[in-house]
Every structure is written in C-alpha cells, then in structure tokens.
Amino acid sequence: MLNLMVGSQEPMNIPMGELLMAKPMHDTPMLDQLESGPWPSFVTGLKRLANDNDMMVDLLGQLETSYQTRKGYWKGGTVGVIGYGGGIIPRFTELKGENGKPVFPAAAEFHTLRIMPPPGMHYDTNTLRKMCDIWEKHGSGLIAFHGQSGDIMFQGATTDNVQPAFDELNEMGFDLGGAGPAVRTGMSCVGAARCEQSCVDEGRTMRMLVNNALDDMHRPALPYKFKYKVSGCPNDCMNSVQRADLATIGTWRDDMKVDQEEVKKYVADMGRKKIIDNVITRCPTQALSLNDDDTLSVDNKNCVRCMHCINVMTKALSPGDDKGVTLLCGCKRTLKIGDLMGTVIVPFMKLETDEDFEKLGELATEILDFFAENALEHERTGEMIERIGLVNFLEGVGLEIEPNMITRPRMNPYVRTDGWDEEAAKWQERQAAQ
Amino acid sequence: MADAPRMPIESGVPEMDPYLHPVLKKNYGNWKYHDRPRPGVLHHVAHSGDEIWTVRAGTQRQMDVYTIRKLMDIADEFAEGFVRFTIRSNIEFMVSAESKVQPLIDKLNAEGFPIGGTGNSVSMISHTQGWLHCDIPGTDASGAVKALMDDLYEEFVNEEMPNRVRITTSCCQINCGGQGDIAINIQHTKPPKIDHTQVANVCERPSVVARCPVAAIRPAMVNGKPSLEVDEKKCICCGACFPPCPPMQINDPEHSKFAIWVGGKNSNARSKPTFHKLVAAGIPNNPPRWPEVSEVVMKILSAYKQDAKDWERIGEWAERIGWPRFFEKTGLPFTKYHIDNWRGGRANLNASAHIRF
CATH class of the missing domain: 3.30.70.20 (Alpha-Beta Plaits)
Known part of the structure; x- marks a missing residue:
C-alpha cells in the first residue's frame, strides 16, 4: 500500500494495482453547476478528460479553488521550444501549501502552445483528429478553437512535453504563433472561399503579411505586439479597425453592381415601405433612390462603401469589379492612453497581381521597421502615431498625405504654417501628375 | 556528442487549399449571392451555379478531444469531411446538397450542439481565458460565458433581434475580449x-x-x-x-466588479465603427453563474429587441433614441461615472440644444 496526498485532502491509501488508474476527482461543487443548461459545457469536457488524465483532475481542483476564492493562481515564466523565443504561454501554479509544494501537483505546469491555423480557420477532419491524437499524447487534451488572437490554443502541457508536442504539430505543417512583444498571429475572414462580398484574396494577403514577418514573430524583439488582420469588405468581420496595427480591408472604386430585375423582386417581396425604411433611408450619404418603376438609382460618387444596402439585398447588389484594399494603421484597446481606432493611411490600393502583393509586403515591412525603431517600450503603433503625429509617421514610412485620411480638417489655430506655399505646390504637382 | 536538436520548420501560416471544402476551392472568389433558409444555415450560390449549405453550431470553445472527435465523426458521417470555425468559436459544416442539411442539424442537436448564431441572432460570446489559464484574471471567462449562453440560448437559435448582437467578456481591463454590442468587463474599484x-x-x-x-x-x-x-x-x-x-x-474578490458597456461596432455598415460605452458598473463577481451580470444583459437586450428598428445595432439604436431614453428604457441608473472626464472627454458631452422631451 502507498500513502499518497491527493490535492489538499486527507491522505488516501491506494492499492498498488490501482496506481495506473487516474487519481480520484476532487469535489467541484461550484463547477458542477456549470454542467446544467442547454449550452455545451466545458466543465463536462474537462471532467471527461479527467477520467484518465491526472493533469485534468488537478486542473479541475485548481479551477474549483479559483471559483471558491475568486482568485487566479497562475504565473508566467520562461518556457519555449528550441529555435524560437516566443509562442508558448507558460503557466506555473501559485497555489501552494504551507510546505511550499503545489496543492495540485499534476497541474503545477499547464503551458499553452499557440499554433497558427490556416487562413479562414478551415480544416479537414483528419487534420483535427491528428491534432487531438498529438495533444492527447503530450498534453491535457484541451484545445481552444480559437483564442482571441486567432491561434489554436493547445492548453495544458508540462514543460518537458512542450517540445515533443510542438515537434509533432510542426511536422504536420503547423507553426507557432506570436506572443509577447512580437508580430502576432494574423486573422482573415472566410472571404473569397465562401462570401460574395469578398473584394480581395484575404487568405493570401494575411499569409503574405505574417509570413514576411516570421522573424519578428518567432524572436520577439519589438517594442510591443504588432497585429495584422484582413477583412474582405467593409463589414470588417475580423474587427480589424479596432484591433489591428495594420488593418487591411477590401473595397472597390468603380460603381457597385445592381441587378435591377432582382431589385424589383425585393420591392415586390418586401414592399416599398420596407425597402425605403430599411435600405434607401439607411444609406449614410443619401446615395440611394428608389425610382417610380421600382428600380434603384445609386450615386456612386457619394457611396462610401458602407455595405448596408448590399447586406440587405444580397441578390440584387454587389461590390464593383475594380477591387482593392483600404489600409488603416494604429488601432488598439485601452491601456495605456485609451481606445484607438485605426487611421486610414492608404485609401485604396490594388491587390491582384504578384507586384501588388509585393508592394503591400514592402509597405508593411516599412511600417514594422519604423515601429521597431521609433516606438517606446510597450507602445503600440496607435500610441506612437498619437505621440509623433500622423504626418511624421507618414513621412517616416514614405506615404503621401491625402484628405481621405481625415474626418475633418484641424479646428485649432495652434500650427505654424510658414511652409504653406511649398506644401501647396507639392499638392498641385501631385494633382497634375495624376 | 549528442545529436543536434531538431530545429523548427519555420513554415508560418499554412496554405489554405488543403483544408478547403472542394466546392469552396472550386468557386474561390466567384460567389454570387447568399441567403439564410433558416437560423443557423447559410446558403451560398456561386457564379458557376454550384451551391453550398453551411450549418453553424455553437461550441464551448475550450474543447476536450472527445468533443472534437465527436464533431469530426459528425462531419464525416453527416457532412463532407470539412469544417471551419468562426471568429466567435462557432463550428461550420459545409454540405453540397440541401438534403444533407436537416439530418446534420438533427444529429448536432441530438448531440447537444445548438444551431444558430447567424443573421440577427445573439451569436456566441467571444471571450478570454480567465482563471483557467490567464496569469492576471479578475474572474473566469468560460464559466461566465457558459452561464450567459444558457440564458441566451433562445436568442442564439433564433434570429429575432433587430440586427446581429455581438457580446464579449474580458477578465481584466486590458479587454482582450474586444469591442462588442455588449461588453462585459472586469472593472477594479480599489488601488492595488x-x-x-x-x-x-x-x-x-x-x-x-x-x-x-x-x-x-x-x-x-x-x-x-x-x-x-x-x-x-x-x-x-x-x-x-x-x-x-x-x-x-489589483485583483480583489470583493472589489473587482463587472462593468457593462454597449454600442461597440466594427462594421462600417450605415454608421462608422464605434467603441463601446459604459452603461453599468458595480456588478458583483459572483461565480459560478454570475446571475447579476445576466440580469443587466437581459434588461438591455429586451429593451433593444422591443424598441430598435430593423438593422439597427445596439449603439445605433441608443444614438437614435438618445442616451437619456436608453437609461429610461433599460431602467439602468445614470451616474456621474458615465460622464467622461478623461482627456478629450468633452467631445462626449452634449454641446447643443438637442434635447428630447
């Protein structure tokens, strides 16, 4: 007979023959309450893993403790794979007994591997089954599809098992994502793969942007994180305008397409009032008008590509043919100076040919390099632009100013304008060149 | 000498092609339109005439391998061996024949996966790691989301809201959960x-x-x-x-509270993108089911559902009816904490005689 401590409970006598079996479950009265109700329960999943996985038994013990005390018990540390400086999120338990030993020893190390999914998060079943097998062998068996930065998160490995788990996933064709002051895992919408509103090859764009910057992803040495996100149209399903340092949003510059026969059908089906109330009057620039014969007139010069009418009348309306992207730079959430949206830095660029992609790649590298050299420690691109001003940023990365970058001109007089004539001449020159 | 260590294959983001459903691959960039035959199902038609039906199911995001294998069994037997995930951790099954849709839905429902999250529904809550894995969490994430999605189940499987509702939760003020129509975030109330x-x-x-x-x-x-x-x-x-x-x-079991924010919107549709605004705070961090959070969220949703126009997001609705009426209709108290005093905050004050009576 062996004398074992199980969690913080009384010593238990376990016959040797049963040592191969999983350790007994801890009581989890609070977590148990998350097993009822109609939504799928992660607690039920954790418990099922715990049937033959000691790490999960103890993970449940620590999580239940957090529910009881309303405190977190993980701390970071340094765990990595050979050749890379980031991509693993190390977690060591801080929940220790008076003897300084972990209360839940089997979950004392519970690291996450961030693995980059294919663009659009598409999978065949074999790939996911293989990932499950690898994670059952080396990790806890818990996987999140996906984390907020777009990674597959393989949650719960001991320090020793991080390397073999990564090696097997890496051999499958998958690579670690970003963590820390580094280029982070990118995201792109389903886009061209299954959406008629797609204005650009989102997957190719995101893949090009991230894969051009792998050194800055895998060897974190930037002032702070840097994120690329790609949405195929201004619906911006990837929230790029609020979350990405460089947001790439699909758009078009010719007339949007109108199938007048389909418009008439919508009017017949929905009724004129509904079309007027839900489409015509909702256009932010009053660019739409319903004609007497139930066809639609569009003032394309004043259309701002907001997508609303196209979202409502999916069969009748669609983006034009001369497609490309708008680039915005510098969005982030609160800390430290407050929320920042992205700012337009390129109103339109084509993104079809290899040369177009190369041009975007070069610009992205320019921006990343400027950020690396000029941002302060722990400063995102948006904060840097706020500090140095948009004009200095644009000069630094070699972009020309243009009025699509502003909502309105300056409202305060605190500016020196002694270079006015030269600046006006530059503008005239650029206009003449077009 | 020991063997040289295995160096990583620095392959980056993998190619999409090997993981794409064949109909998606064939019609890449050539889709014509889509419609929604029922909540949780998208129907896309390509210029080639090809059609694809997508069935969207909610998941718990943090999935055990048994759950994933069960979903893969369903994908192999009732769909066509390919899936994808949405940004909100819903799983999507693509099928090339309409006849496969109902059996797939029946099987997913039988296995406990809700079908929905499309169109003007409340989709799955995007969330963070919380006590399960974060090193700085003020609360849990998966648990709070599970409890809230139990309450919002009917709004996930139906499309009865004026427009889509995107909810996020975050376990500290860094707000990794992101912007949302409704954002539920930890708000500390005492210094460290x-x-x-x-x-x-x-x-x-x-x-x-x-x-x-x-x-x-x-x-x-x-x-x-x-x-x-x-x-x-x-x-x-x-x-x-x-x-x-x-x-x-900074984390304090008693004094780290929840705050609720509304009106974040990333889409450019109609109005420009907006950030969410504080509407409620001081809500206790009350595991395992956080009923006080649900109560406030339900109040906001029910006022929005009743009063907003078609296609109006929560923030657009509040801007149209005015914030005084938002507080009146939701019954939430208006306090001095709602008045922005951060730098640039005067831009959020009413500098006009526009008053609704």
Whole structure:
C-alpha cells in the first residue's frame, strides 16, 4: 500500500494495482453547476478528460479553488521550444501549501502552445483528429478553437512535453504563433472561399503579411505586439479597425453592381415601405433612390462603401469589379492612453497581381521597421502615431498625405504654417501628375 | 556528442487549399449571392451555379478531444469531411446538397450542439481565458460565458433581434475580449495592494512607473527595501501596473466588479465603427453563474429587441433614441461615472440644444 496526498485532502491509501488508474476527482461543487443548461459545457469536457488524465483532475481542483476564492493562481515564466523565443504561454501554479509544494501537483505546469491555423480557420477532419491524437499524447487534451488572437490554443502541457508536442504539430505543417512583444498571429475572414462580398484574396494577403514577418514573430524583439488582420469588405468581420496595427480591408472604386430585375423582386417581396425604411433611408450619404418603376438609382460618387444596402439585398447588389484594399494603421484597446481606432493611411490600393502583393509586403515591412525603431517600450503603433503625429509617421514610412485620411480638417489655430506655399505646390504637382 | 536538436520548420501560416471544402476551392472568389433558409444555415450560390449549405453550431470553445472527435465523426458521417470555425468559436459544416442539411442539424442537436448564431441572432460570446489559464484574471471567462449562453440560448437559435448582437467578456481591463454590442468587463474599484517584500525581486520599477496612465506610481523605500508606492487619490484602478509587476495586487474578490458597456461596432455598415460605452458598473463577481451580470444583459437586450428598428445595432439604436431614453428604457441608473472626464472627454458631452422631451 502507498500513502499518497491527493490535492489538499486527507491522505488516501491506494492499492498498488490501482496506481495506473487516474487519481480520484476532487469535489467541484461550484463547477458542477456549470454542467446544467442547454449550452455545451466545458466543465463536462474537462471532467471527461479527467477520467484518465491526472493533469485534468488537478486542473479541475485548481479551477474549483479559483471559483471558491475568486482568485487566479497562475504565473508566467520562461518556457519555449528550441529555435524560437516566443509562442508558448507558460503557466506555473501559485497555489501552494504551507510546505511550499503545489496543492495540485499534476497541474503545477499547464503551458499553452499557440499554433497558427490556416487562413479562414478551415480544416479537414483528419487534420483535427491528428491534432487531438498529438495533444492527447503530450498534453491535457484541451484545445481552444480559437483564442482571441486567432491561434489554436493547445492548453495544458508540462514543460518537458512542450517540445515533443510542438515537434509533432510542426511536422504536420503547423507553426507557432506570436506572443509577447512580437508580430502576432494574423486573422482573415472566410472571404473569397465562401462570401460574395469578398473584394480581395484575404487568405493570401494575411499569409503574405505574417509570413514576411516570421522573424519578428518567432524572436520577439519589438517594442510591443504588432497585429495584422484582413477583412474582405467593409463589414470588417475580423474587427480589424479596432484591433489591428495594420488593418487591411477590401473595397472597390468603380460603381457597385445592381441587378435591377432582382431589385424589383425585393420591392415586390418586401414592399416599398420596407425597402425605403430599411435600405434607401439607411444609406449614410443619401446615395440611394428608389425610382417610380421600382428600380434603384445609386450615386456612386457619394457611396462610401458602407455595405448596408448590399447586406440587405444580397441578390440584387454587389461590390464593383475594380477591387482593392483600404489600409488603416494604429488601432488598439485601452491601456495605456485609451481606445484607438485605426487611421486610414492608404485609401485604396490594388491587390491582384504578384507586384501588388509585393508592394503591400514592402509597405508593411516599412511600417514594422519604423515601429521597431521609433516606438517606446510597450507602445503600440496607435500610441506612437498619437505621440509623433500622423504626418511624421507618414513621412517616416514614405506615404503621401491625402484628405481621405481625415474626418475633418484641424479646428485649432495652434500650427505654424510658414511652409504653406511649398506644401501647396507639392499638392498641385501631385494633382497634375495624376 | 549528442545529436543536434531538431530545429523548427519555420513554415508560418499554412496554405489554405488543403483544408478547403472542394466546392469552396472550386468557386474561390466567384460567389454570387447568399441567403439564410433558416437560423443557423447559410446558403451560398456561386457564379458557376454550384451551391453550398453551411450549418453553424455553437461550441464551448475550450474543447476536450472527445468533443472534437465527436464533431469530426459528425462531419464525416453527416457532412463532407470539412469544417471551419468562426471568429466567435462557432463550428461550420459545409454540405453540397440541401438534403444533407436537416439530418446534420438533427444529429448536432441530438448531440447537444445548438444551431444558430447567424443573421440577427445573439451569436456566441467571444471571450478570454480567465482563471483557467490567464496569469492576471479578475474572474473566469468560460464559466461566465457558459452561464450567459444558457440564458441566451433562445436568442442564439433564433434570429429575432433587430440586427446581429455581438457580446464579449474580458477578465481584466486590458479587454482582450474586444469591442462588442455588449461588453462585459472586469472593472477594479480599489488601488492595488502592494506586496512590498516582493517588488524589488520581481519588478523592473521604472517600467512599472511608466505604465501608469495617470502617473500615480513612484519609487519608494518601504521597510528598508526598494519598492513602489501608489498615490491612491490619483489611482484610477485600471490594473495596468499589475501585469509587469504581480506584487501590485489589483485583483480583489470583493472589489473587482463587472462593468457593462454597449454600442461597440466594427462594421462600417450605415454608421462608422464605434467603441463601446459604459452603461453599468458595480456588478458583483459572483461565480459560478454570475446571475447579476445576466440580469443587466437581459434588461438591455429586451429593451433593444422591443424598441430598435430593423438593422439597427445596439449603439445605433441608443444614438437614435438618445442616451437619456436608453437609461429610461433599460431602467439602468445614470451616474456621474458615465460622464467622461478623461482627456478629450468633452467631445462626449452634449454641446447643443438637442434635447428630447
């Protein structure tokens, strides 16, 4: 007979023959309450893993403790794979007994591997089954599809098992994502793969942007994180305008397409009032008008590509043919100076040919390099632009100013304008060149 | 000599092609239109005439391998062996024949996966890691989301809202959950409690001082040891000092509360993108099911559902009816904390005679 401590409970006598079996479950009265109700329960999943996985038994013990005390018990540390400086999120338990030993020893190390999914998060079943097998062998068996930065998160490995788990996933064709002051895992919408509103090859764009910057992803040495996100149209399903340092949003510059026969059908089906109330009057620039014969007139010069009418009348309306992207730079959430949206830095660029992609790649590298050299420690691109001003940023990365970058001109007089004539001449020159 | 270690294959983001459903691959970039035959199902038609039906199911995001294998069995037997995930952790099954849709839905429902999250529904809540894995969490994420999605189940499987509703939760004020129509975020209410015995050992003090948005932290000697002190009158309890310096204990079981924010919108549709706005705070962090959070969310949703026009997002609705009426219709108290006094905050004050009576 062996004398074992199980969690913080009384010593238990376990016959040797049963040592191969999983350790007994801890009581989890609070977590148990998350097993009822109609939504799928992660607690039920954790418990099922715990049937033959000691790490999960103890993970449940620590999580239940957090529910009881309303405190977190993980701390970071340094765990990595050979050749890379980031991509693993190390977690060591801080929940220790008076003897300084972990209360839940089997979950004392519970690291996450961030693995980059294919663009659009598409999978065949074999790939996911293989990932499950690898994670059952080396990790806890818990996987999140996906984390907020777009990674597959393989949650719960001991320090020793991080390397073999990564090696097997890496051999499958998958690579670690970003963590820390580094280029982070990118995201792109389903886009061209299954959406008629797609204005650009989102997957190719995101893949090009991230894969051009792998050194800055895998060897974190930037002032702070840097994120690329790609949405195929201004619906911006990837929230790029609020979350990405460089947001790439699909758009078009010719007339949007109108199938007048389909418009008439919508009017017949929905009724004129509904079309007027839900489409015509909702256009932010009053660019739409319903004609007497139930066809639609569009003032394309004043259309701002907001997508609303196209979202409502999916069969009748669609983006034009001369497609490309708008680039915005510098969005982030609160800390430290407050929320920042992205700012337009390129109103339109084509993104079809290899040369177009190369041009975007070069610009992205320019921006990343400027950020690396000029941002302060722990400063995102948006904060840097706020500090140095948009004009200095644009000069630094070699972009020309243009009025699509502003909502309105300056409202305060605190500016020196002694270079006015030269600046006006530059503008005239650029206009003449077009 | 030992063998050279295995070096990583620096392959980056994998190609999409091998993982794409064949109909998606064939019609890449050539889709014509889509419609929604029922909640949870999308129907896309390509210029080639090909059609694809997508069935969207909710998941718990943090999935055990048994759940994933069950979903894969369903994908192989009832769909066509390919799936994808949405940004909100819903799983999508693509099938090339309409006849496969209903059996797939029946099977998913039988296995406990809700079908929905499309169009004007409340989709799955995007969330963070919380007590399960984060090193700085004020609360849990998966549990709070599970409890809330139980309450929102009917709104997930139906499309009865004026427009889509995107909810997020975050376990600290860094707000990794992101912007949302409704954002449920931890809001600390007391300055950090400092463990002065640890600061010198684990914190790079100048960088902690630099992190503070209101310059309330300064170096100090405490009991003969180098440490930090906080000007508690200045402190806004944001918790920015905690990640670089864990001895600045900001999480507090009692005083770390929830705040609820509304009107974040990333889409450019109709109005420009907006950030979410504070509407409620002081909500207790009450595991395992956080009923007080649900109560406020339900109040907001029910007022929105009743009063907003078709296609109006929560923020657009509040802007149209005006914030005084938002507080009236939701029954939420209006307090001095709603009035922005951060830099640039005067832009959020009413500088007009536009008043609704």
